[in-house]
Amino acid sequence: MPHTFDLLVIGDANPDVVLGPLDEPLAFGQREQLVPTGVLTLGGSAAITACGAAKLGLRVAIAGRVGDDDAGRFVRAALQARGVDTTALGTDPDLPTPLTAVVARDGDRAILTSSGTLAATGPADVPEEWLTTSRHVHAASYFLMPKLAAALPDLLRTARAHGATTSLDTNDDPAGRWDPDSIAAVLSETDILLPNAQEALALAGQASKEPEEAAGRLAGRGPLVVVKDGARGALAHDGRTVRRARGLTVRPRDTVGAGDSFDAGYVAAVLRGLPPRExxxxxxxxxxxxxxxxxxxxAQPTWDEALAAVTHNGENE
Structure with a gap:
């Protein structure tokens, strides 16, 4: 059976309101604080990853749920405008679309999310036909969608049984529990785990003190572990070999979604057959x-832009 999509992304899609940077702590007491920039844009780890992969030339679909409201229509239109198939992005007649406010300060950010449809998103929102005809299945924001998280091992197992590879970016756990039992179940069906450094340490447990050590522990549970480490670049650990890559020297205007764009780049590179280091x-x-x-x-790059940046970065090493 021919592949319908190169990539099926499962997870969250919502509007982001990004404000900042603040030059003082966030104030309550009905104080109004002014910031130099604000933008209404597409958010959600799954949605940003899907858009990044489409920009890199992959055939991409997203599966999830939004509300029957202006926010949901904004999300659907933004995804479609970036080349992502939204046929499997369901519309909930009762629950609202999730909303996220991001406030930046001193190179860091606070993230506030109203869950809306996230808690109701489950396995019924993921078409089995697309699991069985996609080359790769990526799941995002594991801890935000408990019904989907409980079913994710079975969903990824189905995809793998039909020849797909799989990946997971758990993102943060708002509850701070990092549920080791459920993580073990999903990691056994995950080919590539894509945490950032803090998430890798939390997923691996308190015994890990450094991202490389955490990656090694997680790789021992099955997946290739690819850790995003901010200005220090990234590392990949397959349980035996550690590879590293440095990031580009850029003047960032906004780091929101950078990890999701990284995910898109890694999946696209694997599907195009690049060797691990490349x-x-x-x-x-x-x-x-x-x-x-x-x-x-x-600002997500095209494939040619990304390749050119890698070449230029290598020349400047």
């Missing part, structure tokens, strides 16, 4: 280049 370098370039504009999607 795949890591291209992913790091995609993450770095995405910071050139506010919001997670407006």
């Amino acid at each position: 795949a890591l370098a291209l992913a790091a370039a995609c993450g770095s280049l995405s910071t050139r504009a506010h919001g997670g999607t407006d």
